[in-house]
Amino acid sequence: MRLLTGNDLASGDVVWWSGEGWSRHVEEAVDVGAAGEAILRAEEGARRVNAPYLIDAIPTPDGPRPAHIKDRIRALGPTVRPDLTLKPADPHAGNWVI
Numbered sequence: 001m002r003l004l005t006g007n008d009l010a011s012g013d014v015v016w017w018s019g020e021g022w023s024r025h026v027e028e029a030v031d032v033g034a035a036g037e038a039i040l041r042a043e044e045g046a047r048r049v050n051a052p053y054l055i056d057a058i059p060t061p062d063g064p065r066p067a068h069i070k071d072r073i074r075a076l077g078p079t080v081r082p083d084l085t086l087k088p089a090d091p092h093a094g095n096w097v098i
Contacts, residue, residue, distance in 0.1 A: 001031045001059050004039055005071065006052035014074045015049060022049060026075040027063035 004017035008024075015022040016029035017039060023029065032039050036054045043052050056067040066072045073079055 001057045001064060002033060002036045003029045003055050003057045003064055003066065004032050004036060004043070004052055005029075005055055005066075005074065006043070006049035009048060009050050012050075016075075017043070017052075026066070029057070029064050031057075031059075031064070 008015045016026050018028045019030040055071045057064040
């Protein structure tokens with residue numbers, strides 16, 4: 001199974017090809033199969049998504065699951081709890097420029 005993924009140009013969000021457009025939910029991704037390269041080239045030309053690329057995935061009852069850990073993290077979100085990260089407004093964080 002092959003999926004097409006990239007990042008939305010407007011928001012930077014991870015997106016997945018749903019067969020009809022781009023979705024922020026990996027569960028809505030479809031197997032692009034042999035058409036993957038053609039869809040990839042068309043979407044690169046349309047410039048709606050930054051750096052689209054094909055990945056291997058495993059079909060599951062809950063939808064496709066990216067085969068590689070990098071893409072699983074992209075699909076599921078950050079691996080660090082947001083409440084434990086340094087915030088610019090945190091006076092104890094130091095003089096960080098973000």
